[in-house]
Amino acid sequence: MRFRTILFCISAAAATFPCVVLGLLQYSSAQNELAKEETNRKQISLYVSDRLDAKLESSLRLISVAAEYFKEERHQQEKLSRHLDELRRSAPEILNIHFDDAEGRSVAFSPRFNDRGEPNFGISHNGRDHWKGAGSSDVTVSGLVHAVGATRSDIVNITKSVYEGSEFLGLAVAALDLRELSDSVLKDLPDDKFRIAIFDRRGREIFSSSAKGTGAVNLTSSELKVVTKGASAISINGFLGILQPLSRSDWLVGVFSSETDRAGVYKKLIFNNLIVWLFTACTAILFGYAASVSVARAVEKLSKQMQAGRSLPDKSERVRSPKEIVQLQVLYSRMQKKLNEATERLSQLNRSLEDKVQAQVDVIHKQESMLRVVFSDISEGVVLLNREGGILFSNKAAKAVLSDRSLKLDEVIEAAIANPFGKIFREHEKVIYELRALKIDKDDLVVVLMRDATSEVQVDKLKDELIGVAAHELKTPLSCIRLEAEYLRNNSDRDALKSSAQALLDEADEMKSLISRWLDVARLESGSYMIHRELCLIKPLISKALKRFLRQDDFSCEVSISEEAKAAFIDKQAFLQILLNLFSNADRYRSAERPCRVSLHAERREDRLVITIADNGIGMERADCEKVFDRFYQCRMDSARRISGTGLGLFITKRLAELHEGTISVQSTPGVGSVFTIELPIFLKPGGDNDEQHQTDSPDY
Incomplete structure (x- = not known):
């Protein structure tokens, strides 16, 4: 059911889209036609206005010529009448043309007789409309006049006063037939739906080529204001036209035609498109319904096969059409067959995995039982x-x-x-x-x-006591040996003996250093090592510690001390011993491939002095970093390189830092180098004394 609904919606959308596109195209075409009609109306209005201007200009020139004839031949009536006949024949829109003398009596007239056969000359025209502009030196055009003499038509009089010097001779008058004028202009237009309307300067309609006119009484002041500036569109009682002023008169000429009902055009367009859409949509829905019946039946058969999970459909589930559903059923059958085979393989694998897991669990339980027995005993x-x-x-x-x-x-x-x-x-x-x-x-x-570990601790304690006693006992004979070696070096004349004496002194110094370390360890372990903290400058102590190492050509040290870390409350000898041990460690564990480079940086962090000593030696593993501060511990080296030492230097360094209530730590990378960081309090604790002795506590096991 949902498939059909979607199909119907798609069919309706497929029918709607082209109808909407067609409607938009028709709407655009209608707009273009209306715009084209507007442009055409404007062009025709300009054409008519130009023609009227030309006709009016021709009439004005004609009356000027007639005035010249009247001035030259005013006493020859017959000759004047012939001239007037020729002029009238040259301008069909002129209904009549005549001369009036100074007293207002017509002296020449064309045509010579009116419609009743009465002569048109010798009649007094005083008081007539065209004598209202007598005396003007320019050609004047009157308003609309309803003739009552020689003709009964609506005319416009064109008048020219004739003078000889300053003497007024009379008037040359031409009656312009507006209907004949409009017919002569409109006959050239391709369509007879256009009408001409002429308005005077006050906006009143004075002439219309239509028998019914435009139905306008007058133009509003706002319309007059716009029209006097140039061509303007105007709508009057269902007529749409273009009004513009004439250049040779104060007339406003408009070309009108019936106004197109835009709303009606759009409504008709919408109605027609709605009918087309309904027809198209209904047709598409019917065809879609017919097509959906077979598709729905085929889908229902395929759904039954899928629900049953059969790789081959039975007779009632076999799809005959459409072709796409048939192909889909074939593909599904192949996929289901592969899925069944994969499911069977997965079941076998799962059973095998369960057996292996159970075997591993049995092994783990057995091992757990064994471990429990081992650890229990x-x-x-x-x-x-x-x-x-x-x-x-x-x-x-x-x-x-x-x-x-x-x-x-x-x-x-x-x-x-x-x-x-x-x-x-x-x-x-x-x-x-x-x-x-x-x-x-x-x-x-x-x-x-x-x-x-009671027995082991007691043995260690006895060993420390033995080392302390042995170190004290060795100091006296070692001093005697050293004095004898110095005597031989200073008083012997034999170079070989001097060299041997110097070597003996070096070994004695090394032995003295070893004994001092043993004694320091013994005092540290027994708690008798005392420090005296006082305010000291650390730079001289650093220089003193570096003095012995800087004698080597391949050893260098870069020292930087911040302003806040130049002094601290420390024990001079203990601090010097810490620096000597760390510099000695860097020198001994240097890399054989490069000179030994050491950097020392001291700074203050809150109330603690932080000293960082970095070298570019051989480095060590992380496991060694954890044990390097233990007694007698030395990092393992390869067999090609043996480094002498007792493994007590860093142990003593850590204990001296702890006596200062400080810490020491190390970070190292094999092949790159090591970084030792020492943190010591800068100040004594509140209530402390500069001469106070800090003694180690008894061993805490």
Whole structure:
């Protein structure tokens, strides 16, 4: 049903579109015809006005010629009459022409007799209309005159006063027949529907070529004002015309024709197009309905096949026509066959996938059981927690540790996540627990590993004490060795002995530096290392730290210090030790392919001094960055390059920064270089003293 509705709408639209286009074309054509008619009317008006002007000009010249005849031959009546006859025959629109003497009596007349056979000369014309303009030196044209003498027609008198010197001789008068004048003009027009109307200076109609006239009494003042400026269109009682003034008189001449009913033309156009549209639409709908019946039946058969999902239609579903639906059914049958085959393959694949998934699930369950057995029996505690901190799994060793209520597991997890590669120690009842937490980012899970590290911590403590004692005991013999080496270098005459003594001094200095580091570590671990913070300029300390390294040709350092970071409350020796360790680290881990370039920038951020030291060395991996501040840790190098050192420099640097209540961090890219960032407080805490000694706390495991 919806298909038919759409088909009917399409048919109606298909019928409407050409009808609308045809109507618009007809409307445009009608407008063009009306515009063409308007242009034609204007051209005809101009033509008629020019002809009337020419006729009137001819009549004026004729009366002027007649006036000359009258002046020269005024005493020869017969001769004057012959001249008047010749002049009248040359201008058919002149009804009569005559001469009046000074007393107003006609002395010559053409025609000589009126319609009743009475002579036209010897009659007194005093008081007649044409004597109203007597005495004027110019040719005058009167208004409309209804003749009562020689003729009974509506005429216009053209008068010329005749003088000889200053003596008034009389008048030369020509009666212009307006009807004959209009007929002579209109006879050249291709259509007889045009009419001429003449108006005087006051807008009154004085003549119309139509027997009924235009029906106008007069023109309005606004119409007169427009017409006197030139040609203008005007409508009078259903007549449309073009009015324009004549150049040789004060007449207004208009050419009128019946005004075209534009509204009627448009209504007729709309009505005709509406009939055509109705006929076309009905025809299209009928044809569309006839075509839709077969299409609807074919679509219904195809729909039944599609609902049943058959790849081949049965006898009742087979489409015979139209051809397009038949092709569609064939295509659908092929597609349905392929779809059935794909569905079967997909079912087989799904069954195979379910078997594999079940096998994987069985393997996972087996592995889970194995892992539970393994983790349950190991000596280290293992705890698996979810995002909310709930315990998902814990083995026997972990449960024993968790029974200690003083162990705050959430704090341990937060600290361990912040330092995933570090170890956290907690002591309870002389038992020291080592805990490590690893976050599984994908599942938001946390694994906590815990074990009893009491014996290891005690061994480390004994080792630190042993190192401290050994370092103290080595200082005295090392000083003696150094004095003997200096004596040999300064007093020996043998160059080889001097060279050996210098090498011995260098090794002694290196050993002295190592012992100093061991002692620093021992003091840091025991809590006896003290710093004295005072207000210092940092640039001299930086220059002092760089002095030993700048002696090398392939080592350079670019230093920049902002105005706000030139001074800070720091321990001079500790700060100098921090710089020496970082510069030494950059020098030792330099790239073999390029000179060592170091940049140091110091600035103030709020109330902290931030120092950034960047080098172009070999760099290190992210895992090394997390462990580089541990004791005795050194980055792994290839076998071709061995770098000496104890792995204590950065450990000491970090502890010295912490004694200043500051921090140190590193960012590194392998093959590019490393950037160390140190943040130290610029000022002492409120209530502090410049001479106050800051001592390390006891070790917190």
